[in-house]
Amino acid sequence: MDDRSHTAATASDALEVLSAPYAPLRETETGPRSLSDVAYARFIDALFDRRITPGATLSQADLVRILDVPLAPLRDALRVLQTEGLLTIHARSGIALAKPDFGMIRNTYQLRAILERAAIRSFAEIAEIGLIGELTDCAEAVIVAVQGQEISAAGAQAVERIDFGFHMRVVACLQNPLIQTTYRQAHSFDRLIRLDRAFRLSAPLVVRTMIEHLDILAACARRDANVAEAALEVHFARAMQRAMGCA
Amino acid sequence: MDDRSHTAATASDALEVLSAPYAPLRETETGPRSLSDVAYARFIDALFDRRITPGATLSQADLVRILDVPLAPLRDALRVLQTEGLLTIHARSGIALAKPDFGMIRNTYQLRAILERAAIRSFAEIAEIGLIGELTDCAEAVIVAVQGQEISAAGAQAVERIDFGFHMRVVACLQNPLIQTTYRQAHSFDRLIRLDRAFRLSAPLVVRTMIEHLDILAACARRDANVAEAALEVHFARAMQRAMGCA
DNA sequence: TTCGAGACTCTGATATATCAGTTGTCATGG
DNA sequence: CCATGACAACTGATATATCAGAGTCTCGAA
Numbered sequence: 001m002d003d004r005s006h007t008a009a010t011a012s013d014a015l016e017v018l019s020a021p022y023a024p025l026r027e028t029e030t031g032p033r034s035l036s037d038v039a040y041a042r043f044i045d046a047l048f049d050r051r052i053t054p055g056a057t058l059s060q061a062d063l064v065r066i067l068d069v070p071l072a073p074l075r076d077a078l079r080v081l082q083t084e085g086l087l088t089i090h091a092r093s094g095i096a097l098a099k100p101d102f103g104m105i106r107n108t109y110q111l112r113a114i115l116e117r118a119a120i121r122s123f124a125e126i127a128e129i130g131l132i133g134e135l136t137d138c139a140e141a142v143i144v145a146v147q148g149q150e151i152s153a154a155g156a157q158a159v160e161r162i163d164f165g166f167h168m169r170v171v172a173c174l175q176n177p178l179i180q181t182t183y184r185q186a187h188s189f190d191r192l193i194r195l196d197r198a199f200r201l202s203a204p205l206v207v208r209t210m211i212e213h214l215d216i217l218a219a220c221a222r223r224d225a226n227v228a229e230a231a232l233e234v235h236f237a238r239a240m241q242r243a244m245g246c247a
Numbered sequence: 248m249d250d251r252s253h254t255a256a257t258a259s260d261a262l263e264v265l266s267a268p269y270a271p272l273r274e275t276e277t278g279p280r281s282l283s284d285v286a287y288a289r290f291i292d293a294l295f296d297r298r299i300t301p302g303a304t305l306s307q308a309d310l311v312r313i314l315d316v317p318l319a320p321l322r323d324a325l326r327v328l329q330t331e332g333l334l335t336i337h338a339r340s341g342i343a344l345a346k347p348d349f350g351m352i353r354n355t356y357q358l359r360a361i362l363e364r365a366a367i368r369s370f371a372e373i374a375e376i377g378l379i380g381e382l383t384d385c386a387e388a389v390i391v392a393v394q395g396q397e398i399s400a401a402g403a404q405a406v407e408r409i410d411f412g413f414h415m416r417v418v419a420c421l422q423n424p425l426i427q428t429t430y431r432q433a434h435s436f437d438r439l440i441r442l443d444r445a446f447r448l449s450a451p452l453v454v455r456t457m458i459e460h461l462d463i464l465a466a467c468a469r470r471d472a473n474v475a476e477a478a479l480e481v482h483f484a485r486a487m488q489r490a491m492g493c494a
Numbered sequence: 495t496t497c498g499a500g501a502c503t504c505t506g507a508t509a510t511a512t513c514a515g516t517t518g519t520c521a522t523g524g
Numbered sequence: 525c526c527a528t529g530a531c532a533a534c535t536g537a538t539a540t541a542t543c544a545g546a547g548t549c550t551c552g553a554a
Contacts (some may be wrong), residue, residue: 336538
């Protein structure tokens with residue numbers, strides 16, 4: 001037992017280390033400077049920590065208490081979150097949080113697929129071989145790390161980060177801030193979806209995902225945009241099925 | 248002279264009438280209910296009425312005076328406009344409005360092209376023949392209406408609305424609110440670009456644009472997605488060139 | 495079932511605090 | 525004596541907190 005828990009810890013650590021390089025991708029800014037940004041970040045965190053549940057309606061006062069931010073910055077953040085589609089402000093009757101449904105899943109994956117299908121062609125053609133190799137090594141290392149292990153919460157987060165990092169790198173290759181912002185937005189929808197549907201990671205699932213990544217990367221390494229695009233389409237179709245809980 | 252101004256007026260009227268059916272597409276809501284929405288709308292209007300100039304930096308107080316809205320709702324609106332990329336809020340040093348440059352043009356048209364290329368395939372395959380016919384008739388009517396005329400300001404607006412209506416209908420066919428919102432956002436960038444680059448409509452230009460629309464629609468009527476996509480790509484390439492002022 | 499009162503909630507306004515940018519002055523070096 | 529640099533106070537703008545107002549939902553009673 002000791003042995004097993006030890007290896008599990010090692011695997012988790014390995015995942016942490018692997019995902020470390022992706023950390024900078026997440027923080028586009030040096031850090032939140034206004035309370036509005038803090039409120040926004042706290043809201044997202046609270047959402048993904050399940051401290052506020054999707055689909056619920058709650059008041060601004062509730063959020064002030066939960067997030068521990070003043071009212072005005074919270075209002076600013078709520079307005080932004082509304083334009084992003086994560087909630088709806090019903091005047092004088094509360095904040096309605098978005099509840100992921102099948103329509104939302106479809107919309108999110110459709111948008112992601114459209115953007116990334118365009119990006120993968122560029123990526124396959126112009127991405128530096130070094131970057132492709134790096135991502136490949138990382139995916140392979142993940143497979144080794146999770147092989148036959150239970151995935152801890154921290155490990156799941158690390159896998160999340162690696163998965164997102166891969167996709168974001170692909171999209172980043174278009175060098176288009178508009179698209180990156182949109183993609184990031186779609187990604188937070190995606191996180192919300194997986195969260196709500198009690199989506200749990202398992203080692204075989206992670207392995208399957210990483211193998212799909214490797215398929216895509218292999219095509220990119222061969223500079224074969226068509227195959228890369230096809231592999232990406234397969235990846236998205238399967239990811240959507242997984243998100244829908246038909247994995 | 249009388250005769251000419253008379254026909255010009257007629258042409259303008261014709262454009263107004265033609266664009267009328269597209270009006271409902273613009274207002275997604277029944278109307279602004281909160282002052283924040285008013286502030287947002289006023290800002291956009293002021294931008295496109297050139298009452299505030301792109302690239303300038305101004306203070307919240309200035310905007311309160313110009314837009315004639317209270318401070319708090321304005322702040323809400325500014326926060327949204329910042330996430331949309333139309334401005335940057337510099338803490339305690341003013342609001343920097345986005346200035347369209349070549350990078351922005353490229354980014355906007357790239358995003359629009361990616362989204363619409365995906366949409367046109369659906370459109371070609373599933374759009375109702377009646378709708379395609381309607382759009383075709385409209386484009387043809389525009390050509391007749393502007394033929395050899397000077398384009399008035401009202402006429403230009405009408406053409407704008409028709410052009411946007413066509414593209415929006417195509418995108419709407421995906422029935423994906425996320426994509427529609429993103430597209431709408433990109434469109435307001437597009438408007439900003441055309442505005443800044445002193446982009447003026449001329450009759451031959453409108454005619455060329457409408458002919459490109461007709462090419463696309465013809466392919467859609469034949470249910471030929473590949474040709475439609477190709478025609479759309481040509482349209483976007485030319486539209487970008489036009490926006491860059493190389494028309 | 496319907497109507498009314500009350501409480502609760504969001505919205506908009508105002509005052510205060512904090513912070514970035516600027517300008518002026520003083521000291522030091524040439 | 526003049527020029528240049530740094531430092532400090534000031535100005536103006538934004539951020540935050542608090543408060544009043546208006547609308548809506550709910551609960552209870554007729």
